[in-house]
Amino acid sequence: xxxxxxxxxxxxxxxxxxxxxxxxxxxxxxxxxxxxxxxxxxxxxxxxxxxxxxxxxxxxxxxxxxxxxxxxxxxxxxxxxxxxxxxxxxxxxxxxxxxxxxxxxxxxxxxxxxxxxxxxxxxxxxxxxxxxxxxxxxxxxxxxxxxxxxxxxxxxxxxxxxxxxxxxxxxxxxxxxxxxxxxxxxxxxxxxxxxxxxxxxxxxxxxxxxxxxxxxxxxxxxxxxxxxxxxxxxxxxxxxxxxxxxxxxxxxxxxxxxxxxxxxxxxxxxxxxxxxxxxxxxxxxxxxxxxxxxxxxxxxxxxxxxxxxxxxxxxxxxxxxxxxxxxxxxxxxxxxxxxxxxxxxxxxxxxxxxxxxxxx
Amino acid sequence: xxxxxxxxxxxxxxxxxxxxxxxxxxxxxxxxxxxxxxxxxxxxxxxxxxxxxxxxxxxxxxxxxxxxxxxxxxxxxxxxxxxxxxxxxxxxxxxxxxxxxxxxxxxxxxxxxxxxxxxxxxxxxxxxxxxxxxxxxxxxxxxxxxxxxxxxxxxxxxxxxxxxxxxxxxxxxxxxxxxx
Numbered sequence: 001x002x003x004x005x006x007x008x009x010x011x012x013x014x015x016x017x018x019x020x021x022x023x024x025x026x027x028x029x030x031x032x033x034x035x036x037x038x039x040x041x042x043x044x045x046x047x048x049x050x051x052x053x054x055x056x057x058x059x060x061x062x063x064x065x066x067x068x069x070x071x072x073x074x075x076x077x078x079x080x081x082x083x084x085x086x087x088x089x090x091x092x093x094x095x096x097x098x099x100x101x102x103x104x105x106x107x108x109x110x111x112x113x114x115x116x117x118x119x120x121x122x123x124x125x126x127x128x129x130x131x132x133x134x135x136x137x138x139x140x141x142x143x144x145x146x147x148x149x150x151x152x153x154x155x156x157x158x159x160x161x162x163x164x165x166x167x168x169x170x171x172x173x174x175x176x177x178x179x180x181x182x183x184x185x186x187x188x189x190x191x192x193x194x195x196x197x198x199x200x201x202x203x204x205x206x207x208x209x210x211x212x213x214x215x216x217x218x219x220x221x222x223x224x225x226x227x228x229x230x231x232x233x234x235x236x237x238x239x240x241x242x243x244x245x246x247x248x249x250x251x252x253x254x255x256x257x258x259x260x261x262x263x264x265x266x267x268x269x270x271x272x273x274x275x276x277x278x279x280x281x282x283x284x285x286x287x288x289x290x291x292x293x294x295x296x297x298x299x300x301x302x303x304x305x306x307x308x309x310x311x312x313x314x315x316x317x318x319x320x321x322x323x324x325x326x327x328x329x330x331x332x333x334x335x336x337x338x339x340x341x342x343x344x345x346x347x348x349x350x351x352x353x354x355x356x357x358x359x360x
Numbered sequence: 361x362x363x364x365x366x367x368x369x370x371x372x373x374x375x376x377x378x379x380x381x382x383x384x385x386x387x388x389x390x391x392x393x394x395x396x397x398x399x400x401x402x403x404x405x406x407x408x409x410x411x412x413x414x415x416x417x418x419x420x421x422x423x424x425x426x427x428x429x430x431x432x433x434x435x436x437x438x439x440x441x442x443x444x445x446x447x448x449x450x451x452x453x454x455x456x457x458x459x460x461x462x463x464x465x466x467x468x469x470x471x472x473x474x475x476x477x478x479x480x481x482x483x484x485x486x487x488x489x490x491x492x493x494x495x496x497x498x499x500x501x502x503x504x505x506x507x508x509x510x511x512x513x514x515x516x517x518x519x520x521x522x523x524x525x526x527x528x529x530x531x532x533x534x535x536x537x538x539x540x
Contacts, residue, residue: 010387010395010514035401119401148394180422181380181395183387261422268421344425 008183013151013173014039016184017107018047020155021079023189026105027053028078030067032060032086035119036175037109040081061086065093065106072097072104073213075200077159081107083175084125085116087133094168095134099215099226101199103162105155106140107171109178112337121174121261122337124312129172130289130319137227139234141169141241142288144259148182154286160192161241165233166199172288174311176261176342234290243286244295248274252281254356255299257320258309259285262343266309269348278356288316296323303328307355309348310334311341331355361416363502364424367492368409368441369433369454371402374489377515378431379410381493384511385503386414396422407436414502429500431492432458433475452495452538454488471499473537479530487530494534505531 011019018040021029029048031041041057048055054071058064064080071078082090087108097104108129112122132138141161143154155171162169201211217223247267249255256266263284273280283299283306285292300306306328308317314332321330333351335341365382369375376397383395391414400406411427413419426446432438433454442460445451447467453460456476473495479487497503508531512524 008387010383010393176396176422179397181383181393181397182419183393265421265423267418271420342423344423345421346425 006185006187008185010181010183011148012039012181013145013148013178014109015043016148016152017081017155017171017178018043019186020152021105021159022047022051023186024077024156024159025189026077026079026159027051028067028071028076029053030056030058030064030071030078030080031082032058032064034083034086036111036178037081037083037107039178040107040109061089062093065090065097068104068106069093069097069100069102072102073100073201075197075202077163079105079107081109083109083111084113084122087125087128091128091134094140095132095136095138096215097168098132098134098138098140099136100213101166102168102213103159103166104168105158105162105171106168107155108173110172110174110337118338119175120337120339121176121311121342123174123260123262123310124315124337125172126288126310126312126315129170130291138230139167139289141165141167141237141290142172143169144172144286144288145177146260146263146284146286147177148180149184150286151177152184152186156187156189160190160194163194163197164192165237167233172260174261176264238290238293241287242290242292242294244292245282245284245286246295246299247282247284249281249283249299249303251279252303253279254305254307254352255281255283255303256307256309256348256352257283257285257296257316259288259316262309262311265343265345266348268345269352272345272349273352273356278352280352280356285316288319291319291323293323296320297327300324300327305355305357306330307351308332308334309343309351311337311343362413362420363415363500364411364413364427365429365431365496365500365502366409366411366424366427366441367431367433368407368437370404370436371399371406371408372404373408373433374486375408375433376410378489378493379412381508381511381515382412382496382503383414384514385507386412388507388510389503391415392417392419394419394422409437409441429496429502431496433488433492434458450499452492452499454492469499471495471538473534475534478533478537482526482530482533484526487527490527490530491534491537494531494536495538497531498535498538505535
């Protein structure tokens with residue numbers, strides 16, 4: 001474990017990701033510049049070589065994700081990062097990593113799209129992140145930070161979860177969380193007990209067993225067996241690793257649900273509502289996959305009205321509705337991402353007033 | 361207590377450095393801070409703005425729709441953002457570059473400070489952001505001048521530390537002008 005100074009530091013969300021990666025023992029980074037995540041490769045290009053690590057600005061995002069696959073297959077902690085257009089390019093490699101049961105951290109600082117879109121914040125890559133993104137039917141772990149401190153802490157966690165479950169893990173943020181600066185406690189790497197990487201391919205000494213890392217399953221029943229194994233792993237994840245935050249939900253007549261940047265904006269809108277005497281709470285998923293269904297199920301037993309807020313025309317709402325089923329009503333407020341469409345707390349307060357149940 | 365301030369101008373006026381400075385000053389006073397920048401793709405001349413929220417507790421939203429205090433350094437920022445200042449809030453404008461024309465901001469205290477002129481008189485127009493910070497702390501009383509002085513050491517690279525006394529003077533001149 002490295003010693004980390006626990007004095008608070010004032011850094012950008014993107015820098016916090018890079019710092020946490022170093023503290024987590026990541027010594028290989030492969031990437032390609034794109035706004036709004038370029039602070040991550042910039043920081044690591046400076047700091048990784050000093051620690052004896054490898055920083056490579058790849059020829060493309062496709063090159064970078066396949067370098068991540070290779071480093072991970074060799075058993076080392078490695079990371080890549082990008083934004084929408086680059087993350088789309090990486091999907092083939094992510095699918096191969098999922099098929100090869102390889103860990104690896106992928107950071108997605110979302111910008112608006114489709115296509116080149118724009119550099120403003122977006123949450124419209126929720127589906128791409130949580131549904132697998134590439135071909136073949138797989139899931140990856142997706143963590144959604146809502147502060148610079150969480151950019152640090154969840155990046156650290158991403159490495160551990162990725163190693164424990166042998167799955168690619170994504171830190172999904174946007175340009176608000178990536179570009180803003182906050183004071184952060186650079187916590188030391190936790191003493192998590194990690195499984196040995198006895199599957200890694202490092203070159204074989206005489207007498208050692210041969211390891212093969214591959215995603216090709218041609219034998220009768222092999223592919224199906226792989227899928228059932230992964231389904232069991234997703235189930236285990238759902239049971240053990242769901243994380244979420246609740247704010248003032250105990251007496252809430254209306255529960256706002258949002259992740260990342262919009263959850264932060266909603267917090268202030270909820271304070272405004274509370275000041276106005278309205279009982280409003282927040283349920284913020286921190287893990288988007290596994291989605292914290294039990295938290296929704298528990299709250300929808302009592303609170304009958306949810307308002308899902310997203311910086312998109314509605315993607316997480318699919319998971320919210322599946323989790324709540326028929327137990328409560330789910331309303332939606334969202335705006336497509338792009339310059340000028342970031343909602344303000346005042347705007348969300350208006351939506352709270354509009355949706356607050358009449359009987360209260 | 362939760363404070364918020366919005367700074368806007370064009371790239372090159374030091375809007376983001378001003379925001380960083382106020383953030384470090386708030387940290388110096390033991391507050392939690394969120395500094396949210398937004399700027400155009402241009403190195404200079406594009407729009408630059410930032411929102412700083414600081415509080416003893418949770419900072420909540422880094423985005424503020426109706427700021428308590430806005431500091432607007434050029435005409436474009438004034439035209440676009442002056443009307444968003446909260447009722448009974450404060451709008452500090454750089455009157456060297458902003459002509460408020462016939463625009464009325466009811467319920468908002470408008471403070472005109474000829475920031476470019478003051479900075480020029482002190483020897484360097486680039487200190488316009490320091491003049492603005494001085495005007496801000498004078499009117500808002502949200503942060504102590506001593507905290508900003510301490511923050512300069514953190515916000516400025518080492519090679520520019522020799523300029524700290526001049527920057528402090530520029531802040532004092534901004535505060536003086538805001539007092540009227």
